Amino acid sequence: MSPGLTRIAAAFLAFMLGAWTTTAASQTLSFSTVVLDAGHGGKDGGSVWNGLIEKKLCLDVAKRVEAGLKARGLKTVMTRRTDTFVELSQRARLANRVPSSIFVSIHFNGSRKTIISGGEVYYRSSRGRTLASAISRSIQSRVTGGARGIFHGNYKVLRDTRMPAVLVECGYLSNKREAARCATPAHRQKLADAIVSGILAVRAR
């Protein structure tokens, strides 16, 4: 298909999927453990923009999410808790060993289009989409800069994990204003709080 047609077809599919899952927005997921995956680490720094290095911010937010979830009685597993390199396949393998879990990968974004800002949440499965919607809504309502929405993403950690899984891009480090926000612990705490409340919003009681 031509790029134009592909875009129209994709928009139509997204619309149909949106209509079909309107009721699914209130769907819940059953889980007792959240596998938290801080993106990058060690030799893999991730995006580097405006004096910030993605891997450090990912780990910082993941630890804040961990604390928030534990305070609310949920169990957590971290794929890394130090500045170490962990293969993507190893992250998924580790997650797949955790029963009754969901998987939340935490990243920050970068683009040469430095005007772009805001969070994005990626999913691959329909249960992942439920989780992605809740986290995106939560970021939109609680975090300065908001969220650009949810997107289907073919990331390896989403492909290889068997539980509901999302990848959260917490914001664009390439955007000067967003980078300045992300550099502050207060903003990263807000991001973490938003991710925690998104997770809690979909949890079956």
Ligand SMILES: [Zn+2]
């Ligand atoms: Zn990343």
